Amino acid sequence: MPSVVFLRAVNVGGTNRCQPALIAKELAKFGVVNIGAVGTFVVREAVSESALRAAIAKKLPFKCEIMICPARDIIKLISKDPFSREPSGPNITRFASVLHKRPRALPPLPLNMPSDDNWLLKIIAIENRFVLGLYRREMKAISYLGKIEKLLGVPATTRNWNTIEKVARILRQDSQN
Numbered sequence: 001m002p003s004v005v006f007l008r009a010v011n012v013g014g015t016n017r018c019q020p021a022l023i024a025k026e027l028a029k030f031g032v033v034n035i036g037a038v039g040t041f042v043v044r045e046a047v048s049e050s051a052l053r054a055a056i057a058k059k060l061p062f063k064c065e066i067m068i069c070p071a072r073d074i075i076k077l078i079s080k081d082p083f084s085r086e087p088s089g090p091n092i093t094r095f096a097s098v099l100h101k102r103p104r105a106l107p108p109l110p111l112n113m114p115s116d117d118n119w120l121l122k123i124i125a126i127e128n129r130f131v132l133g134l135y136r137r138e139m140k141a142i143s144y145l146g147k148i149e150k151l152l153g154v155p156a157t158t159r160n161w162n163t164i165e166k167v168a169r170i171l172r173q174d175s176q177n
Contacts, residue, residue, distance in 0.1 A: 016064060078164065
């Protein structure tokens with residue numbers, strides 16, 4: 001079964017530098033497709049999570065969290081159209097944070113930070129290992145993304161919703177071929 005890999009804290013702020021396109025090329029036997037520069041991969045071949053995790057870790061010159069999700073989880077997430085009732089526009093970014101594992105306890109939702117009246121980050125849903133939300137395009141908003149891990153007690157990596165949609169398009173294309 002195909003899967004999707006998300007690397008945490010790669011090529012951000014000059015640290016944990018790697019070349020995801022090169023990693024995908026070196027792991028071609030697994031049918032790895034690179035999506036962007038921060039460590040998002042579609043894995044087209046059926047490969048065990050442990051074998052995939054080991055193969056990717058070998059290619060990285062540093063240790064990082066490697067989140068691996070079955071492709072069907074991404075397709076299911078996209079099909080729910082979770083942002084259909086949410087505000088949009090050039091000053092709002094939709095995102096999905098991928099958690100290392102499902103959190104034990106969930107906060108009441110929606111969760112607005114720093115406050116309900118003046119939110120910079122809004123968590124609208126938590127679906128299994130995915131935290132879905134919006135943030136305003138302001139420098140202060142980024143600091144609230146880091147609070148998601150502390151709030152839920154598990155490592156997380158965040159991607160723009162556009163990236164998740166791109167992953168889903170590739171997965172759907174593959175399933176039609």
